[in-house]
Amino acid sequence: MPADVIASEAKQSLSGNGSAMNHDSYTDAYLRAILREVKVIAMVGASPHWNRPSFFAMKYLQGKGFRVIPVNPQAAGDTILGERVYADLADVPDPIDMVDIFRRSDAVGPIVEEAIRKHAKVVWMQIGVRNDEAAARAEAAGLRVVMNRCPKIEFSRLCGELAWSGVNTGIISSKRRKI
């Protein structure tokens, strides 16, 4: 990778204060650092139905070693993929590293406020979800933010699995990847 790209990636991966964060494109290093550090994800809008996108993402992320705690008032008290569902983010008793939001962009504000209260380190908004105002508040509170992306797709892209589906991962490397 060219030196200037590495330098700019390193800069972006360190920026958590939102001053110069570009939410139209994220560097691989920024996303990689988030996915490496995060262990526990609260998934707001997690569906109990197996053919919904959130279920796909939850199942995949569990398979990669993340703990995913579903939040969905309609399914509160039920179990999704072995995890108890909470009605509200505030109800989740465990510490959370990241809040993954499967909700409409205009519903994101209060979820981000709760993510800040719960000392989450990352707020992640799914494909099609973007709320720059909420993102700015999260970043002002020291959280890192990703918008309009899917952690399942980004994880699989960065680990090479997405290339199995014919997708342009953008990754060029002569190093052997770990299986």
Next chain:
Amino acid sequence: MAETPRSSPYGFETLAVHAGASPDPATGARATPIYQTTAYVFDDVEHAASLFNLQSYGYIYSRLANPTVSVLEERLASLEGGRGAVCCATGHAAQMLAFFAFMEPGDHFVASRKLYGGSITQFGRSFKKFGWDCSFVDPDDPENFRRALTPRSKAIFVESLANPGGVITDLEAIAAVAHEAGLLFIVDNTLATPYLCRPFAWGADLVVHSTTKFLCGHGNAMGGAVIDSGTFDWAQNDKFKSLTAPEPAYHGLRFYETFGDLAFTVQGHAVGLRDLGATMAPLNAFLTITGIETLPLRMERHCANALAVARHLESHPAVAWVSYAGLESSPYRALAKKYMPLGAGSVFTFGLKGGYAAGVKLVEGVELFSHLANIGDTRSLIIHPASTTHRQLTEEQQIAAGAGPDVVRLSIGIESAADIIADLDQGLAASG
């Protein structure tokens, strides 16, 4: 070169060698291994279920995906600056796969009438059996596409550099017509290759290729590909339900909602290749991957040789006209400078003063040129379209497609330019 939606920080030549082809994770093999296998074991029933439900990434059966073919898919997606690609058995299969993704019986699309003759037959005759209707228009006036649209129109299809040669399509203007109507703009980029032209930079939504031609480049492997820009909004109207509505065969999954900008690529494998079955062979993928490594070098030589040959023919007494967009005399010169600044390709046509009979004599009289129905080989190729590739068309259609009785098509190879020219000279002497 204009910017594509997914420009890489790396140069084209680097991507041509490396994109998609990191060392094999299992063995460390540096060249891409040929995974000559039909199927792949499941870890357990749950793993199998996840794969069949499209919830995990992995290989199931080589009709859907194969590790060698996947490398080529990523390489092509990368070179075109797109999101993903679906490779398949041939260029014709690629066209079938592209339209199959969204066409329903009774639907319609508009295509340039300056296309490879086989595409005109595929669209005009075989697609009719699926209830897919195609109107052909002269691409030189982009307004012709608008005039041919119907309420059931779903796409516009053109070739960037049109076969049998010399014609450059005004991609940006035609993309505007398609997008104003909420339609998909599909560009066949076979003759130009992404080295010369990046249709996604000019508004294409899908690019199709016959990889058999310059991409593979050595005349030794069949293949096709559909590459998705990832930028088309499938939900902007109700025309693209197979990507936006629940898919019964996957228990009501909606491809666009679930996979976002990967929707076309995932659906192309999971539905297109699953049900059409026109899979690319792993060996062909390997040969094409190897060919692409030298694509930039070969295209430079192809274009330089083609320009030298075209200039020579233009002054030859037996030749009535030469249609090559690299010549200053070409009406397409301005479009060539805009869309293909590095060269106008190496496939073009010229007309013989002696007509049909002279054309037949020339293709039979050459020694170095191979008389065959292909293009984009290291070897120089020659054909008389009216008696071969465009034979199934009426004479009116032949002339409209630029393949009238007097027309000879060349695909200039990477041999010594002087030898190519000398062979044509002796063939032309014998034909006169």
